[in-house]
Ligand SMILES: Nc1ncnc2c1ncn2[C@@H]1O[C@H](COP(=O)(O)OP(=O)(O)OP(=O)(O)O)[C@@H](O)[C@H]1O
């Protein structure tokens with residue numbers, strides 16, 4: 597049963613479910629102030645994340661999809677506190693992360709790791725693989741030298757690499773292998789929550805599925821919870837239990853994966869889906885290609901009312917005037933559209 601949170605502004609935001617989720621995000625905002633120059637007025641900001649709420653149960657994967665610039669990475673970075681949110685609440689295991697002191701925050705942050713898109717840029721080229729994978733253990737002073745070495749070898753095996761690779765440097769590996777190294781490093785402190793920010797987008801298609809399968813195996817073995825960010829809807833479908841679709845800093849639709857792909861209710865989700873070919877001819881026929889007009893508006897000057905109205909084929913005056921509430925239209929299926 598969903599529960600009410602007291603004290604939200606006009607419309608109370610309900611949690612998506614109440615069975616003590618591992619992660620609860622409430623009305624999260626991240627605005628980047630614009631620098632004021634000689635000719636520009638100050639006071640504006642990039643509304644990269646603009647009021648986002650959701651929950652994720654332990655051991656599950658929430659996929660986050662949306663076009664470039666809609667705020668996916670900013671959302672991920674704020675959740676694991678690589679960036680400081682402008683406002684909103686993040687509850688991890690029931691603890692409000694926004695009110696933790698430095699020491700406690702550092703402790704909780706060990707539970708959260710991130711895997712980046714570019715496995716080359718995210719690995720220090722000057723370090724050997726053993727140093728890269730073992731760095732978090734060393735920084736957090738985990739175990740003795742020998743114990744750390746054993747852990748590093750164990751992690752290498754878990755991600756499908758050989759212990760003999762440990763003395764090599766990142767440039768000696770392929771993209772897929774480098775991503776495996778990044779995953780081994782992310783796993784070193786036994787995290788519970790991993791933000792995967794486009795982890796396979798830079799890889800060849802043939803290697804993508806191997807890395808996705810590895811992530812799924814590791815999730816099963818260690819009970820990991822994933823926030824899986826991607827602009828590729830087919831990759832997200834494969835790995836996610838539920839999917840959140842973002843547009844200009846907001847979630848416009850969130851539901852179980854198959855609901856999103858078979859019964860999308862938001863015109864933006866429908867448009868995104870219509871652009872990808874599906875193997876099932878019945879499903880393909882049901883979908884009409886929806887071409888969105890215009891470009892994504894600037895997150896500095898957001899459109900009035902529904903922020904999708906400038907591109908929505910169904911937009912009315914009502915949409916231009918009033919912002920739709922993100923609400924549960926059917927059980928577990930959340931949509932922000934007056935007509936969806
Ligand atoms: N540090 C920053 N300072 C100012 N603006 C930023 C900063 N980081 C992100 N932005 C802006 O916030 C918006 C959201 O960016 P973000 O990188 O989160 O999007 P994204 O969905 O991850 O995009 P992509 O698919 O290209 O990775 C963009 O308009 C971006 O230019």
Ligand code: SF4
Nearest residue numbers: 902905908915933934
């Ligand atoms: S509220 Fe209106 S403009 Fe926004 S998605 Fe729904 S129909 Fe389109």
Ligand SMILES: [Mg+2]
Nearest residue numbers: 668669670793
């Ligand atoms: Mg990004």
